[in-house]
Amino acid sequence: MTTLQIARFLSILVLVISPAAMAPAQEQDGCDVPSYFVSGDAQLKHVEEAVKKTKRLTIAVLGTGSSALTGSEGAAKAYPARLQAALERRLPAVTVNVVSLAKMRQTAADMAKALDKVLIDEKPDLVLWQTGTVDAMRGIDPDEFRSSIDDGVEKLQAGQADVVLINMQYSPRTESMIQLGTYLDGMRVVARDRDVPLFDRLGLMRYWNDNGAFDLYAAAKDNALASKVHDCLGRALASLIIESAHLEKFESKAAQ
Amino acid sequence: MSVTETTAPAASAPVIVPPAVTAPAAERDLRLDLFRGLALWLIFLDHIPSNIVSWVTIRNYGFSDATEIFIFISGYTAAFVYGRAMKERGFIVSGARILKRAWQIYVAHIFLFMIYLAEIAYVARGFNNPLYAEEAGILDFLQQPDVTIVEALLLKFKPSNMDVLPLYIVLLLLFPPILWLLQRKATLALLASAALYAAAWEFGWNLPAFPNGHWYFNPFAWQLLFVFGAWCALGGADRLSALLKSKVTIAVAALYLLFAFCITLTWHFPRLEHLLVPKWLSDEIYPIDKTNLDVLRFAHFLALAAVTVHFIPRDWPFLSSKYLKPAIICGQHSLEIFCFGVFLAFAAHFAKVQISGGVAMQIAVSLLGILAMIGAAWLISWYKTIEGRKPGARPKTPDADLAGGEA
Numbered sequence: 001m002t003t004l005q006i007a008r009f010l011s012i013l014v015l016v017i018s019p020a021a022m023a024p025a026q027e028q029d030g031c032d033v034p035s036y037f038v039s040g041d042a043q044l045k046h047v048e049e050a051v052k053k054t055k056r057l058t059i060a061v062l063g064t065g066s067s068a069l070t071g072s073e074g075a076a077k078a079y080p081a082r083l084q085a086a087l088e089r090r091l092p093a094v095t096v097n098v099v100s101l102a103k104m105r106q107t108a109a110d111m112a113k114a115l116d117k118v119l120i121d122e123k124p125d126l127v128l129w130q131t132g133t134v135d136a137m138r139g140i141d142p143d144e145f146r147s148s149i150d151d152g153v154e155k156l157q158a159g160q161a162d163v164v165l166i167n168m169q170y171s172p173r174t175e176s177m178i179q180l181g182t183y184l185d186g187m188r189v190v191a192r193d194r195d196v197p198l199f200d201r202l203g204l205m206r207y208w209n210d211n212g213a214f215d216l217y218a219a220a221k222d223n224a225l226a227s228k229v230h231d232c233l234g235r236a237l238a239s240l241i242i243e244s245a246h247l248e249k250f251e252s253k254a255a256q
Numbered sequence: 257m258s259v260t261e262t263t264a265p266a267a268s269a270p271v272i273v274p275p276a277v278t279a280p281a282a283e284r285d286l287r288l289d290l291f292r293g294l295a296l297w298l299i300f301l302d303h304i305p306s307n308i309v310s311w312v313t314i315r316n317y318g319f320s321d322a323t324e325i326f327i328f329i330s331g332y333t334a335a336f337v338y339g340r341a342m343k344e345r346g347f348i349v350s351g352a353r354i355l356k357r358a359w360q361i362y363v364a365h366i367f368l369f370m371i372y373l374a375e376i377a378y379v380a381r382g383f384n385n386p387l388y389a390e391e392a393g394i395l396d397f398l399q400q401p402d403v404t405i406v407e408a409l410l411l412k413f414k415p416s417n418m419d420v421l422p423l424y425i426v427l428l429l430l431f432p433p434i435l436w437l438l439q440r441k442a443t444l445a446l447l448a449s450a451a452l453y454a455a456a457w458e459f460g461w462n463l464p465a466f467p468n469g470h471w472y473f474n475p476f477a478w479q480l481l482f483v484f485g486a487w488c489a490l491g492g493a494d495r496l497s498a499l500l501k502s503k504v505t506i507a508v509a510a511l512y513l514l515f516a517f518c519i520t521l522t523w524h525f526p527r528l529e530h531l532l533v534p535k536w537l538s539d540e541i542y543p544i545d546k547t548n549l550d551v552l553r554f555a556h557f558l559a560l561a562a563v564t565v566h567f568i569p570r571d572w573p574f575l576s577s578k579y580l581k582p583a584i585i586c587g588q589h590s591l592e593i594f595c596f597g598v599f600l601a602f603a604a605h606f607a608k609v610q611i612s613g614g615v616a617m618q619i620a621v622s623l624l625g626i627l628a629m630i631g632a633a634w635l636i637s638w639y640k641t642i643e644g645r646k647p648g649a650r651p652k653t654p655d656a657d658l659a660g661g662e663a
Contacts, residue, residue, distance in 0.1 A: 036526075036527070040526075041530065064390055065389050065390030065393075066387075066388075066389075066390050066391075069386060070386060070389065071386075104389075104390065105390075105393070133390055133391060134390070137391075137393060137394050138467055138468050138469075139465055139466075139467060139468040139469040140468050140469055141468070141469045141470060142469075142547070146543070169387065169388065169391065171387075171388050171391040172305070172306060172608070172609065172613055173379060173383060173385075173388070173391075173609055174388065174391045174392070174394055174395075175305040175306060175605075176303075176305045176416060176417065176601070176602065176605040177376060177394050177395075177415065177416060178391065178394050178416065179416040179472070182546070182547070185543060186543065189542050189543050192529075192538065192542075193539075206306065209613070210615075216387070217608075217609060217612075217613050218385055219382050219383045219384065219385055220382065220384060220385065221384040221385065221386060222385060222386070223386055225385075225387070226385070226386040226387045229387055
């Protein structure tokens with residue numbers, strides 16, 4: 001669980017020692033996202049090029065249960081749709097299309113098998129790859145997990161798509177039951193080796209829980225809470241994409 | 257599971273010591289108890305998920321963590337206790353005692369598993385948050401107790417935080433022949449252990465786990481630390497003493513600790529990574545594999561041990577201070593306190609889920625947990641005292657815990 005603790009330690013320390021670093025990237029409706037969650041050194045070159053040249057941006061979201069919400073409005077309220085809405089708001093001149101390919105209970109290896117088809121069917125400029133939870137729950141060998149993502153990212157990059165890895169959710173009720181540590185580390189290693197951004201969903205959700213924005217300990221069925229969390233995740237992802245692809249110049253002033 | 261070994265005869269058993277720590281220096285090295293006690297506290301803190309207090313634990317400042325300390329000292333004390341038994345009573349008797357200890361640990365593990373099931377089953381009730389439909393799947397194993405419980409009894413299904421005792425069981429099962437060899441050809445035994453470690457890396461040996469994958473602590477890799485501890489106990493430490501006194505060794509160890517500290521700093525502050533860790537270096541060191549006791553972790557433990565032994569000599573006066581006694585008595589009853597710590601970590605998580613997960617609660621459960629561990633250790637010492645003094649009691653038993661502990 002090393003990284004879980006570290007993420008927390010980090011957020012506290014940063015809070016204490018550098019208030020400037022905490023300047024929220026956006027602060028609408030309580031979605032406070034410290035800038036270190038949405039900025040990094042990895043670049044999204046294909047996205048930048050696509051937006052510059054064609055004013056179009058196609059994003060495929062590859063994920064599992066935590067990339068979707070159930071119910072009749074689930075698809076519209078889950079973060080892929082919220083990301084599309086946020087990007088359309090902030091980049092009015094760009095045609096954004098976010099395709100969600102989330103399927104329950106898929107391991108990284110399962111998803112890696114489908115990548116060729118994703119590249120052909122969707123021709124994405126960017127693939128958001130959310131994974132880790134299912135592998136951790138099933139106790140998939142961490143080395144296999146890491147090499148599945150590593151090979152997958154390589155394949156996507158060879159297929160002219162940028163990649164953003166999205167790690168697990170912060171789930172305080174089950175965190176003593178699912179050992180995420182080695183899987184988190186594995187994703188971090190791949191992100192660094194392949195020079196792709198890692199969206200630290202776990203750290204961000206923990207940050208929201210700790211600063212009281214959302215009570216993620218809640219056990220009861222609460223669709224409103226789930227929708228709000230996904231909306232905030234979608235917006236944070238939009239910030240990450242705009243920042244990593246240097247799309248600030250396309251941003252509408254009104255939406256900022 | 258608490259457990260003087262009542263069937264084993266006394267031979268030259270150490271005198272039963274009251275809770276006050278007064279064993280003769282020649283008999284026992286209080287540093288072992290102290291650091292094992294501290295390791296137990298750190299393991300407890302690390303086992304509480306999302307715990308602000310756990311930033312004090314050593315894993316945040318270097319590659320190795322409290323597990324290494326615990327396993328090393330356990331190997332050391334096991335060799336100390338059973339080595340003497342093997343010299344005096346032979347291979348069969350001491351081997352039988354070691355296996356009995358393994359059985360006790362197995363029973364303790366299954367007991368903890370029951371508590372874990374109870375906690376999980378309770379927490380699972382009414383867990384219906386739509387955000388976590390996927391994560392709630394972890395509770396599915398409650399639906400098929402026929403499979404889950406059998407796999408747990410086979411030590412293949414091990415919920416998180418319950419990986420150390422199964423490792424320990426396997427280490428003890430392998431220990432009689434290793435101890436036999438250590439007493440005859442110590443260096444050969446250590447080389448054999450290193451060869452097994454290397455083979456486990458080369459051929460990917462590990463034990464299977466349920467539902468997938470392998471043991472979190474690979475016994476074929478982690479045995480190196482246990483055997484190294486045993487080797488140190490049986491004269492290896494003396495052989496190393498010249499090396500440990502050398503200023504060069506300490507300087508190298510200190511430099512390595514500093515290096516590890518800088519690397520871990522980049523885990524806390526990812527922005528530092530490009531400053532401190534060039535690409536070739538990160539290609540070289542990552543991933544740092546805990547399952548297979550990465551050589552960087554092992555080296556970090558060795559460096560930590562070398563520096564510690566250098567600055568804290570065996571006759572360090574502060575060792576008999578009353579301020580260190582709480583840690584020392586915890587270290588003297590390590591199996592019981594370890595198990596209790598695992599239970600307390602479950603309880604702490606339960607309290608966080610049911611009451612509040614805030615920072616105040618994290619600090620409260622951490623402090624209360626450590627106090628409870630100290631109280632339990634004190635109580636166990638007291639029990640041993642009254643049992644030892646009871647008139648007409650059976651002959652005093654060689655108490656492995658007090659002789660440096662077995663667990």
